[in-house]
Every structure is written in C-alpha cells, then in structure tokens.
Amino acid sequence: MKWTLYDFKTAKEPWFDEAEQVYLKKIKPFATFDVQHLKTLKTDRDEATLKKNYEAKVLLEKLSSDDFVILLDEKGKKLDSIEFSKLVNAARESGKKRGVFIIGGAFGVSEEIKKRAERSVCLSDMVMNHLVAEVVLLEQFYRAQTILNRIPYHNI
DSSP, X not given: OEEEEEEOOOOOXXXXXXXXXXXXXXXXXXXXXXXXXXXXXXXXXXXXXXXXHHHHHXXXXXXXXXXXXXXXXXXXXXXXXXXHHHHHHXXXXXXXXXXXXXXXXXXXXXXXXXXXXXXXXXXXXXXXXXXHHHHHHHHHHHHHHHHHTTOTTSOO
C-alpha cells in the first residue's frame, strides 16, 4: 500500500524540513510515503468557512474511491501507539490501494471531509501547529511500522 499525507502547510521552518526528511528516510524501508503540502487561500479569520470549503475542494480532487482516508482531527479518537499500529494495519488490509492521512487547515476541515474519512484520529489533547503535527504523525507511522514488523523501537 502506498501512503500519502496531505496538509496545508503555511509556515517555513528549517528544523521542520530536517525532521521531515529524517522520518521519511526511516519509513522508506517499510512503505512508500509521500507528503504533499497543498496551497490554501490567504484569508482573514472571519473567512474561515470560505477557507475550509476551498480546502475541501482541493482535497476531494486529490482523493479517489480507492483511498483509505485517516483524518487527523482534535476531535478524533485518541489512540495509543499500539492502537495506531493496528489502524495502519487495518488500512493495509482493507483492499484499498492507498492510505491517506489528512491534516486540515488552520480552521479544521469541512463536514464533507469528515464524512469522507474512514477514521478520525486525535494526535493530542493539545492543539499543535501543522509542522509539529506532521512530525508527530511521521514518528508514529514509523513506530507503527516497527511494531508491526517486531523491530525493537517501541518499548512496551
């Protein structure tokens, strides 16, 4: 199964590029994992709905019916690393061709995207910016691979 992460990255930080590359390199022996940073509208806070609808349109154009979509959402289900690895495995065994992670924009995602997702996962009770959320996801995805492949990385 191929994996893709879609997000709407607006900030640029040198530490992030390095962290992203470190985890993509660690993931590479286990899975094909592609990160696509999508462009969003530059709008004011009072135009949050406009921005969410625009981002939904962009995302829906990228998704196919053969995608297993996992939305990262602060209101999603809280999973520990073992449970997350089971979700990754369930996606792999779903018969779908691609696993897709979505990190929504600054104002979250539309109801349409929430309904499209097979699962919704909360990374933390704390809100974090997109750069931190992506690094946390990449580390947890790598951790899931080591758990599923019984490689000593995750200490139970």
